[in-house]
Amino acid sequence: MSAPLPVTVIGVGNMGGAMAQRLCALGWTPWVHDIDASKVQGVVHFGALALADIARAATESIATIICVVDANQTREVLFGPGGLAPHLPAGHVVILCPTIGPQDAEDIAAQLATTGVLTLDAPMSGGPARAREGSMSLMVAGPAAAWERCLPLLQALSAKLFHISDRPGDGARTKLVNNLLAGINLVGAAEVMALAARLGLDQRRTLDVIEQSSGQSWIGSDRMRRAIAGDLAPRAHMTLLAKDTQLALDAASQVGFSGPLGVHASALFAAAVAAGLEGLDDAALLEFLQRPKMAG
Known part of the structure; x- marks a missing residue:
């Protein structure tokens, strides 16, 4: 070097x-x-x-x-x-x-x-x-x-x-595409982990299976492991994916693109921030989805 x-x-x-x-x-x-x-x-x-x-x-x-x-x-x-x-x-x-x-x-x-x-x-x-x-x-x-x-x-x-x-600008475009997918994947991981708990499954064991199967995603494994352990100290604040997914939607709108999933993922991060989770790691999305009003 x-x-x-x-x-x-x-x-x-x-x-x-x-x-x-x-x-x-x-x-x-x-x-x-x-x-x-x-x-x-x-x-x-x-x-x-x-x-x-x-x-x-x-x-x-x-x-x-x-x-x-x-x-x-x-x-x-x-x-x-x-x-x-x-x-x-x-x-x-x-x-x-x-x-x-x-x-x-x-x-x-x-x-x-x-x-x-x-x-x-x-x-x-x-x-x-x-x-x-x-x-x-x-x-x-x-x-x-x-x-x-x-x-x-x-x-x-x-x-x-x-x-x-x-x-310059194409790095930002690439990152926003990546982070929108990260947000969608994280929402999906939190949703299925919340569902696993409601079905009476052990969340750790369920995640073990997912990590070796077709549902695996890096962000899902990383964040859900911490969430299940109750470790919500912020490595990536909830506000960051709330910001980034909205930036991605703004970029999509500017070129006339509207997808079916990104808007819902972005809205969920915004709702979690509004609910007072802005100071926590985005792994706290699991806790947010497990609240009674979300699960009801």
């Missing part, structure tokens, strides 16, 4: 923190920044360097990974008061890892391009554990020059690396 490049990670929560830990484990020394100082200290412990001044990323690195929650936070980091963008030199690469709308990715890339800054639209999939071990997926869209410059970094972060196209 090539020698580590000087890079910065902005946003070191569940996924950004796991990515920074991955880089540290491979001998990189990333600069890190987050509005939550405790999250920064959590990755400094692994060898990262705290970035007190966000603008320092412009002079200390050739690439900046943005790993915040949504498009609004991304714009704030880049273009808000004290934002990063005015300090970035031509040729710097901004890597957008949040799940955002395709048009947002296109617009952000276009705005950065006015000063010669390159953009890789690079949403991720797989969760914090896979990010730490480097086995998450990265769906990358952006110009060949940015891809080639950052390839050692991208390969360090992901063993499942896809160059979707040269057009």
